[in-house]
Amino acid sequence: MDVDRYEVAVLGLGGVGAAAFQSLACRGVNVVGIDRFDSIHEHGSSHGQSRIFRIAYFEHPDYVPLAVFSQERWQGLEERSSKRIFIETGGVWVGPESGCHVRESRLAADHHGLDYELLDPDESMRRWPALRVPRQQICFHEPDAGIICPEHAIEAFLAEGCAEGGRIMRGNSIERIELEEDGVVVQLGNQWIRARRIVMALGSWTKAHLDALDLRPRLNIDLEPQRQLLGWTRPRQPELLGEERFPVWLFADNEDSIQYGFPICHDLPGPGGVKVARHCPGEVCDPDAIRRTVDETDERFVLEGLQERIPAAFGPLHSLKTCLYTMSTDGHFILDHHPADDRIVIAGGFSGHGFKFCPALGEALADLVLEGGSGLPVDFLGLGRFNTER
Ligand SMILES: Cc1cc2nc3c(=O)[nH]c(=O)nc-3n(C[C@H](O)[C@H](O)[C@H](O)COP(=O)(O)OP(=O)(O)OC[C@H]3O[C@@H](n4cnc5c(N)ncnc54)[C@H](O)[C@@H]3O)c2cc1C
Numbered sequence: 001m002d003v004d005r006y007e008v009a010v011l012g013l014g015g016v017g018a019a020a021f022q023s024l025a026c027r028g029v030n031v032v033g034i035d036r037f038d039s040i041h042e043h044g045s046s047h048g049q050s051r052i053f054r055i056a057y058f059e060h061p062d063y064v065p066l067a068v069f070s071q072e073r074w075q076g077l078e079e080r081s082s083k084r085i086f087i088e089t090g091g092v093w094v095g096p097e098s099g100c101h102v103r104e105s106r107l108a109a110d111h112h113g114l115d116y117e118l119l120d121p122d123e124s125m126r127r128w129p130a131l132r133v134p135r136q137q138i139c140f141h142e143p144d145a146g147i148i149c150p151e152h153a154i155e156a157f158l159a160e161g162c163a164e165g166g167r168i169m170r171g172n173s174i175e176r177i178e179l180e181e182d183g184v185v186v187q188l189g190n191q192w193i194r195a196r197r198i199v200m201a202l203g204s205w206t207k208a209h210l211d212a213l214d215l216r217p218r219l220n221i222d223l224e225p226q227r228q229l230l231g232w233t234r235p236r237q238p239e240l241l242g243e244e245r246f247p248v249w250l251f252a253d254n255e256d257s258i259q260y261g262f263p264i265c266h267d268l269p270g271p272g273g274v275k276v277a278r279h280c281p282g283e284v285c286d287p288d289a290i291r292r293t294v295d296e297t298d299e300r301f302v303l304e305g306l307q308e309r310i311p312a313a314f315g316p317l318h319s320l321k322t323c324l325y326t327m328s329t330d331g332h333f334i335l336d337h338h339p340a341d342d343r344i345v346i347a348g349g350f351s352g353h354g355f356k357f358c359p360a361l362g363e364a365l366a367d368l369v370l371e372g373g374s375g376l377p378v379d380f381l382g383l384g385r386f387n388t389e390r
Contacts, residue, residue: 019362
């Protein structure tokens with residue numbers, strides 16, 4: 001059998017795989033990155049113009065060092081690219097002072113000595129006249145927050161990886177992964193490649209590929225694909241909402257749901273206007289059969305509350321798209337070796353909040369696959385926290 005040989009194969013070139021590909025290629029590793037789609041696409045989790053970047057992490061303070069590491073890398077990538085990747089706008093997180101989003105952001109910021117301000121409704125609305133902060137709520141202002149453009153970021157990661165000698169194979173669907181004594185063989189249609197080690201960064205398809213591996217003990221983890229929505233309004237008062245004067249924002253609906261959105265940015269791909277969405281549990285789906293058509297219920301769901309919170313941003317939706325979350329059972333990422341074969345490194349379960357960390361994840365994945373461990377503090381994302389054998 002005629003096969004191409006590599007040191008490492010990165011399976012999946014969404015945000016996470018693309019970042020790992022870049023890190024590996026920049027270390028001089030003979031790496032190939034593989035994706036089933038020809039170009040940057042809208043089938044997975046890494047599309048839709050913008051992602052929130054924030055550091056004072058309410059999900060868990062252990063993410064803070066990874067965000068700090070990523071911030072510097074995003075700034076570097078932005079400087080080297082001719083396209084917009086990282087836009088520093090600051091961010092405002094609105095909710096009850098005792099609610100988890102404000103409370104835990106504050107705890108993470110205090111723990112790591114990060115800059116922030118707590119603003120009452122009057123001061124918040126004085127600074128950002130488009131905001132309407134309810135009387136009994138408070139605004140956590142994070143000056144280092146901002147926006148990342150996922151399409152431009154992936155393009156830049158891949159371009160830098162290729163410039164360092166990495167190879168990309170796009171339009172190639174991975175059909176089988178076989179573990180042999182002297183390497184891992186990956187079947188792509190009637191083509192095969194062989195690598196000493198692999199990084200599996202297959203987004204919502206990760207679990208299906210893990211389940212298909214002929215390994216004992218089998219890995220018992222749940223990674224649940226969920227349908228999510230992204231909408232763009234034609235705002236009533238766009239002059240109040242430009243990136244130079246308005247931050248990224250989120251309003252807590254309750255402890256499990258957030259409405260969030262972005263200022264109007266120029267030179268990003270995709271629809272114009274104000275992007276708005278909700279971070280909350282979505283409809284469980286098969287990633288190959290996700291309901292892509294959208295209806296009035298979806299529109300109402302995305303817009304609900306916007307008129308009261310940011311009336312200037314309210315207006316009819318002129319674009320509404322779907323996207324996939326891949327939820328782990330505890331909402332935290334999984335970054336670890338396969339317990340039955342350490343030639344496989346798993347990157348999955350990014351649970352709707354992974355993009356901002358791509359530079360740190362790429363670096364840690366390169367460490368794990370080459371050296372067995374990472375200097376970055378990623379142990380809390382290991383499989384040890386689950387009972388994974390079955
Ligand atoms: C609506 C929405 C909003 C979000 N907002 C934020 C945010 O504000 N901030 C933030 O930090 N994060 C956010 N996230 C999360 C973040 O975007 C994801 O965590 C991240 O994009 C996950 O990237 P990934 O590389 O794991 O997955 P993906 O981007 O899905 O990449 C997986 C890749 O694997 C490929 N693949 C799958 N099967 C095969 C196969 N058989 N053969 C070859 N290739 C295959 C796919 O084609 C795909 O390109 C959001 C996500 C969504 C959906």
